[in-house]
Amino acid sequence: MLYDTTADVIRKALRGLGMAPSEAAAAAGLPEREVLAASRGKVLAQTLRQLAPALCLSPGALAGLPGYTPPACPLAEVQRIELPFDDETVNAWLVADGEGGHLLFDTGDGPNDVRKVLENLGIESVTVLITHEHGDHTGGLRGLGHMALRIQDPQQGDLLHLGTLTIRVIDLPGHCEGAVGYVVEGLGLPLCVTGDALFAGSMGGCAPGTPYREALEALRRNVMTLPPETILLTGHGPASTVASERLSNAFLADLA
Structure with missing residues (x-):
């Protein structure tokens, strides 16, 4: 299980950029309520793709995060x-x-x-x-x-x-x-x-x-x-x- 969800990533990006949800919404062309929803839980992949560039995030990676399984470490050491x-x-x-x-x-x-x-x-x-x-x-x-x-x-x-x-x-x-x-x-x-x-x-x-x-x-x-x-x-x-x-x-x- 990943440590961070898409909501965690969005909150970290908003904080790091010093950007209010309303500012991100305006930049992404989304209603503020959708940005707030994305920062709190699951939303549609298309919303994540649309929001990502406003937060300097990769649209494909953000939308794909819920299904992401990183490779396990194969080393016995x-x-x-x-x-x-x-x-x-x-x-x-x-x-x-x-x-x-x-x-x-x-x-x-x-x-x-x-x-x-x-x-x-x-x-x-x-x-x-x-x-x-x-x-x-x-x-x-x-x-x-x-x-x-x-x-x-x-x-x-x-x-x-x-x-x-x-x-x-x-x-x-x-x-x-x-x-x-x-x-x-x-x-x-x-x-x-x-x-x-x-x-x-x-x-x-x-x-x-x-x-x-x-x-x-x-x-x-x-x-x-x-x-x-x-x-x-x-x-x-x-x-x-x-x-x-x-x-x-x-x-x-x-x-x-």
Whole structure:
């Protein structure tokens, strides 16, 4: 199941653009009530297609979002750990490093949730890398205790060598100040851990203006330019690939 619905995408676009529903309606040639309905729940695909250009979204991707199923990650070395977060879930990603060790990208919300999962898997220690400092991605750190070796504050452009893997840190601003992503090479396919900068079919919510623009620019520059087979490990919801998001992410797909 995708993390964001079409209504979520529309609300994020309206907020990021600093645009009132009435303004979007006027630009799209739609009654304001239809834009409000689209931001709250299901509407006709034709309405979504008509509204999308006014919000700088891909009409085809927005209309197709309800039926979008991103490709699953095929790598046995990668495990999604889906952890509770209020009435939703949040992802931590466990990646084998090729030499018997493990990397843990983000730690979930609850202080002991991810530790219990690791213990049940028989894993005694992990190298932890954090995408951003929101509590639902860092809350599990305090419960890991001696199990965790945290890479402290990696910066954009840093290159890390862990086991047989090479990890490049990329800048993914907008959703959270100081947020980064990780491009991982050394497995059968490249990975990019995006945190909340990107979801399958959507992106993380951003404040209006500069944060929203910077988020989109960074995703297009640092993620969408990766090889199309790159697996995207997101902060919430299922994994995807660069190729799939180029076609089906309303924020990033071709507007044609």
